[in-house]
Amino acid sequence: DQQVKQNSPSLSVQEGRISILNCDYTNSMFDYFLWYKKYPAEGPTFLISISSIKDKNEDGRFTVFLNKSAKHLSLHIVPSQPGDSAVYFCAARGTPYSGAGSYQLTFGKGTKLSVIP
Amino acid sequence: GAGVSQTPSNKVTEKGKYVELRCDPISGHTALYWYRQSLGQGPEFLIYFQGTGAADDSGLPNDRFFAVRPEGSVSTLKIQRTERGDSAVYLCASSLGAAQETQYFGPGTRLLVL
DSSP: OSSOOOOSEEEEETTOEEEEEEEOOOTTOEEEEEEEEEEEEEOOOEEEEEETTTTTEEEEEEEEEEEEETEEEEEEEEEEOGGGGGEEEEEEOOOOTTTTTSSSSEEEEOOEEEEEE | OOEEEEEEEEEEEEEEEEEEEEEEOOTTEEEEEEEOOOSOOOOEEEEEEETEEEEEOOOSTTTTEEOOOTTTSSSEEESSSSSGOOOEEEEEEEETTTTOSEEEOOOOEEEEEE
């Protein structure tokens, strides 16, 4: 049973437009959420994160929104650039005290973003 | 500033052989994690260390998999009697402490079992 779901395997966006990547989770005990970007043959690179006590976090062109009641988060990239083309993974973390396992990350399957020049 | 490093970057072995994968975390990071990523999937947790001890090994698929971190820095993931289904990218990550939310990943070791 997948606890973190990214239902769109791929997304294509024109350069300069907004990219919106979505993620849903089922475990209400998750308390921290992260987005990683991955290029081929490289490890995941941390992009941005959000604590469950917030509903928005912004870092430059990247904004993450969290809707706890819907168990949904999204990553907005604006404006999108060709260098943003990569696979984006949503990850969630609990703690040993929250009932969501230990400190390991639970990942979605990823969304491949293609930004077209 | 060195990030997480992993060696070898690629490993090809035959079914039934023994392999060791090494991870060198970011200096000063006390928490170290191993994940495995199969094709088309996200990384899946295997084991995490806080210092020298394995704080959670619930993700190890069976007793052919074992990991150590004897001095609280470098870690080795050991796979005995490899099977074709073990073929995957093995990722290592580290964080400043176990409660530190951001885990930083290495480039991974691509294991192919023939």
